Amino acid sequence: MTPQRHAYIIGSGIGSLAAATFMIRDGGMAGDAITIFETQPVPGGSLDGSGTAEGGYSMRGGRMLTTDNYECTWELYKTIPSLTDPAVTVYEETVAFNTPVTAHSQARLIDRNRAIVDVTTMGFDMSDRVELLKLTETSEEKLGDSPITDWLSPQFFETNFWFMWQTTFAFQPWHSAIEFRRYLHRFMKEFSRIETLEGVKRTVYNQNDSLVKPLVAWLTSKGVQFRCNTTVTDMTVETRDGQLTVSGLTVRTDNKDSVVAVDKDDLVILQNASMTDASSIGSMTVAPEKRTKADSMGWVLWERLCEGRPEFGNPAAFNSSIAESNWPSFTVTLHDAVFFNRMESLSGNKAGTGGLVTFRDSNWRLSIVLAHQPHFANQPTDVQVFWGYALHGDRIGDFVAKPMADCSGEDILQELCGHLNFDKADVFASANCIPCRMPYITSMFMPRAPGDRPQPIPVNSRNLGLVSQFVEIPEDVVFTVEFSIRVAQIVVYQMLGIEKKIPPVSRHDTSLKVKFDALVKAFQ
The missing domain is CATH 3.50.50.60 (FAD/NAD(P)-binding domain)
Known part of the structure; x- marks a missing residue:
């Protein structure tokens, strides 16, 4: 036998x-x-994702789905039953959840004056367009181990497009030009709707x-x-x-x-x-421990x-440069609706219909997202949860005089209120903010x-x-x-030795319509 x-x-x-x-x-x-x-x-x-209403919820992050x-x-999840209804698959459950409402962000960027930035234009000049096209069409062999900054001028990193693309996918200027190029091709369909995030799908x-x-x-x-x-x-x-x-x-x-x-x-x-x-969790009063691979x-x-x-x-x-691969995130648990109501009024989006709201001029490059509630399966109906992160956690805040990496949850909420001009005692009276430090979170983007x-x-x-x-x-x-x-x-x-065909990568970047839509967007 x-x-x-x-x-x-x-x-x-x-x-x-x-x-x-x-x-x-x-x-x-x-x-x-x-x-x-x-x-x-x-x-x-x-x-990951865990916690309780009493102790606070926490998750290190989430991934964009389309x-x-x-x-x-989706081929996998078409065969996995939902936990809430075994008669349907996770795929069917997710499609049904996204069907009534299509994401359409109305406040993708907010400036230092708490004004919603007009993102109907990508902010390119002709040199930006030429450089971006050149990077997109250059072979990976020629790109080699070069960073994005070798191919794009400093002014490019001040465009609306960069602020939106960077915070949607978590790129830094020093990251791999090859990976950036791959994203431009893989998500070319998202290029023309990056300001609304209409292509993003959410799980229940x-x-x-x-x-x-x-x-x-x-x-x-x-x-x-x-x-x-x-x-x-x-x-x-x-x-x-x-x-x-x-x-x-x-x-x-x-x-x-x-x-x-x-x-x-x-x-x-x-x-x-x-x-x-080596990630670590803090609390309302304590910043996350600074760990390394040791x-x-x-x-x-x-x-x-x-x-x-x-x-x-x-x-x-x-794994050789934590300074270039780390950023902090935070999860906030609320026991009243004041903050969500204020954000929905400011952004024009009900929770779950917008997406990332990025504070463009923030020293921390701070972003938050209000997901559809409840966001945890065990979350009570009178509790609300939102998540945020910062790409520049090593920089001094605009309203808190220390880097986000050194901040407690209390400090992070103070900084957020500063950018929103909200009264912290008003909107966060019941808040529990749990910060998280992740030293290698974008290590796979390194050149x-x-x-x-x-x-x-x-x-x-x-x-x-x-x-x-x-x-x-x-x-x-x-x-x-x-x-x-x-x-x-x-x-x-x-x-x-399984002979079943693996689903091929969808080549939206070869579609004439997708290319045309991207070209039109680049000239807006």
């Missing part, structure tokens, strides 16, 4: 959860043959409740074993017949180490690094794997050379695949749920 093949998945981010799902759904593997190891107490990775681009994501709740928990429930029902509060600290890698083979995992639970033997036909999938590695195990396995094996990539390209990102299954790897934001897929873009799920599908299909 042939022994049952097992799969060991290290990390429980959305890519890992998707990989386990594809193994069962398309690969025919038994769920009880799959084990997922997770350092945190609950699965979900960077798509129905025009996320091919692998935060993405942990709406995307992660349904997958976890489905996998659990199939017998998948989740080993949380457990860290894989090392892998035994051998060379067999010229191929690198993982033969064992060192696993730490409750400060006790054990070894999991990996048989020759077993599979191992590693989530190599995490954008939320404070966690997030990069260790990948770094060890790469020693003497260049085909497994180069982590140092992404990179060919080979810095490994292939999903590196050359000569016999039984090890990589699922993360730090692998290479031509044409697709990182910092998206879609990227993680597409990588998972590629790895599983290749490992298990």
